[in-house]
Amino acid sequence: MAEHSHKGHHEEHHTSHHASHHATHHAAHHTTHHESHHKESKALAEEEKEEEKMKEKREEFLPWVEKYRPKTLDEVIGQDSIVEAAKAFVKKGEMPHLLFSGPPGVGKTTVALAIAHEFYGDDIASNFLELNASDERGIDVVRGKIKDFARIITMNKYGFKIIFLDEADALTPDAQHALRRTMEIYSDVTRMILSCNYSSKIIPPIQSRTAIFRFSPLTEDDVKKMIEKIAKAEKLDVTEKAMDALYYISEGDMRKAINTLQGAAFISKKIDDELVYKIASRASPKAIREIAKLAYEGKFEEARKRLDTVRVHMGMSGEDIVLQLYSEVLNMDIPDEQKAFLIDKVGEYNFRLVEGANEKIQIDALLAQFPLAKKQK
Numbered sequence: 001m002a003e004h005s006h007k008g009h010h011e012e013h014h015t016s017h018h019a020s021h022h023a024t025h026h027a028a029h030h031t032t033h034h035e036s037h038h039k040e041s042k043a044l045a046e047e048e049k050e051e052e053k054m055k056e057k058r059e060e061f062l063p064w065v066e067k068y069r070p071k072t073l074d075e076v077i078g079q080d081s082i083v084e085a086a087k088a089f090v091k092k093g094e095m096p097h098l099l100f101s102g103p104p105g106v107g108k109t110t111v112a113l114a115i116a117h118e119f120y121g122d123d124i125a126s127n128f129l130e131l132n133a134s135d136e137r138g139i140d141v142v143r144g145k146i147k148d149f150a151r152i153i154t155m156n157k158y159g160f161k162i163i164f165l166d167e168a169d170a171l172t173p174d175a176q177h178a179l180r181r182t183m184e185i186y187s188d189v190t191r192m193i194l195s196c197n198y199s200s201k202i203i204p205p206i207q208s209r210t211a212i213f214r215f216s217p218l219t220e221d222d223v224k225k226m227i228e229k230i231a232k233a234e235k236l237d238v239t240e241k242a243m244d245a246l247y248y249i250s251e252g253d254m255r256k257a258i259n260t261l262q263g264a265a266f267i268s269k270k271i272d273d274e275l276v277y278k279i280a281s282r283a284s285p286k287a288i289r290e291i292a293k294l295a296y297e298g299k300f301e302e303a304r305k306r307l308d309t310v311r312v313h314m315g316m317s318g319e320d321i322v323l324q325l326y327s328e329v330l331n332m333d334i335p336d337e338q339k340a341f342l343i344d345k346v347g348e349y350n351f352r353l354v355e356g357a358n359e360k361i362q363i364d365a366l367l368a369q370f371p372l373a374k375k376q377k
């Protein structure tokens with residue numbers, strides 16, 4: 001069970017801080033009072049410096065998705081109606097059970113954490129529990145944790161604690177029914193926030209007992225706003241085209257955009273679109289578009305050569321290439337019948353690749369299909 005009390009890390013460090021503090025304190029007893037006082041404050045100042053350095057080190061190695069995760073609802077980018085509703089809960093000091101649904105990397109966990117921060121502030125550790133339903137040990141462990149957490153009496157002014165259950169759609173329907181009963185038993189002292197990719201995979205009795213919030217993929221403006229913020233803080237020079245590339249590869253998934261940016265920054269502080277595509281193992285859409293066009297026009301050898309370069313240079317798998325070809329075929333300026341023919345072919349070759357056929361042969365064979373599209377009337 002991945003159970004991150006978000007205070008966890010801090011508490012660990014505090015413990016070591018106290019331990020070293022005690023050590024200096026004891027050593028000081030052997031000297032005169034004045035001296036000891038002086039030494040102690042000096043030791044404390046040094047300790048603080050040390051602590052500061054440690055903090056910097058920790059942040060240096062912190063993945064940017066954590067380092068730049070919004071702490072408050074105001075910092076959350078996009079998802080306006082959801083943020084607004086969440087703010088209203090905090091203002092009223094009351095909240096129903098919630099169901100967050102939507103694709104990965106769009107702020108579900110972030111909003112849940114921000115809500116908890118806004119409700120409980122520094123007391124978050126004793127009032128907020130994060131669980132992941134997809135961890136192997138199953139519903140009994142989840143229910144056990146919820147029960148233990150709900151039973152600890154905490155005095156907060158709202159009268160309830162919050163449990164965040166991630167990947168709730170990983171639970172079988174039976175497990176979800178068990179979860180529903182647990183939700184009901186403890187609903188006077190807890191509020192659940194369930195998170196899932198598809199709300200349709202959540203049983204109706206849970207759906208009807210929760211307020212459903214549908215998260216959308218983030219917009220181009222949303223993603224670029226975050227990239228700009230990080231670029232400024234990390235002193236990166238990100239070109240306009242690199243911004244476009246980061247949004248293109250992210251498909252509205254902020255986690256993907258940030259991770260790709262961090263990967264690129266690891267190589268260079270100056271980030272252009274080529275570096276972004278290389279890090280993401282994606283070809284530029286333009287390169288793939290040209291290859292599709294060459295193949296369509298029957299320039300098979302040229303198309304094949306270019307595709308091979310892209311494949312090796314970007315370290316792309318056959319499946320990656322077929323997926324990008326799919327998007328570019330959809331954008332091609334050709335009659336619908338021809339487009340349908342090509343999409344059908346792309347699907348067929350994708351299937352062959354998934355089944356384990358030789359990548360190079362299958363990709364070449366797919367390119368060979370492109371001029372045949374013209375025969376479709």
Ligand SMILES: Nc1ncnc2c1ncn2[C@@H]1O[C@H](COP(=O)(O)OP(=O)(O)O)[C@@H](O)[C@H]1O
Nearest residue numbers: 065069076077104105106107108109110254255
């Ligand atoms: N709406 C958003 N505003 C700002 N940052 C976001 C947003 N959504 C995602 N992120 C960034 O992407 C990372 C992953 O977001 P998270 O909330 O964990 O996604 P998920 O929807 O998969 O739970 C976060 O650490 C955060 O930095």
Ligand SMILES: [Mg+2]
Nearest residue numbers: 108109166195
């Ligand atoms: Mg999440």
